[in-house]
Amino acid sequence: MSHLDPKKALRLVDEDCRLLLVQDQLQPCPYLDGVTARMPLRLPVGPVKPSVTDRLLAMGYRRSGDFVYNTACPACSECQPTRIELDRFRHSASMRRVMKRGNRDLVCEWGKPRVDAKRVWLFNQHRRQRGLCQGADDVDLEGYRMFLADSCCDTQELAIWLDEELVAVSIVDAGAMSFSAVYTHFDPHAMRYSLGTYALLRQIEHGIETGRKYLYLGMYVAENRHLNYKARFQPQQRLIDGQWCEITN
Secondary structure: OOOOOHHHEEEEEEOOEEEEEEEOOEEEOOOOOOOEEEOOEEEEEOOOOHHHHHHHHHOOOEEEOOEEEOOOOOOOOOOEEEEEEHHHOOOOHHHHHHHHHHHHHEEEEEEOOOOOHHHHHHHHHHHHHOOOOOOOOOOOHHHHHHHHHOOOOOEEEEEEEEOOEEEEEEEEEEOOOEEEEEEEEEOHHHHHHOHHHHHHHHHHHHHHHOOOOEEEEEEEOOOOOOOHHHHHOOOEEEEEOOEEEEEOO
């Protein structure tokens, strides 16, 4: 990572918050093999109020730890930020079954992100079982904290329990009118509950209950099996060439 350069405080997001460019270089794409990516990393300087979070999400930014980033790849536009307009979302028949089964057996708790051995174990198990490691070592407590718990904005945790055992964790950023699904990791031995889908459905439910307008799902990439599942949540919008476009199947 380059040293912070005060001259690179590029984009005014809010009168009290600027984004300081800290890294901007070409790299191998984390989503598609053989593709070169550019994902400028910026540090918010000043308070990231919920209204600022809303604006960043609407501009296509995602958060990683204390930083935010967007895609600006030189020859590829396959990554498309995706969101659901909550009052228009419709459950499919399979989603209704997932909700019914999960609500019967699972317990959900919303709170601030926590860092402990169980959460780190779930994170590493999830990455290994789903082939997300890309040769990297397991994360430790500090790595988990830096990636998911440390945050520049209001961040919440959805913890999901089965028989008093933690089986899934979702990290969710909260704006004034939006939620952003940052990362969900879950116990692969509890697959019968479709925990990834169930966690998103509970986020949608919580967003509606708290008066939010949007749930941002992160990047949709058609050729990446870990990201293209998002197409099942309909109707949805994707940020294409700077415009939010309606997508329906």
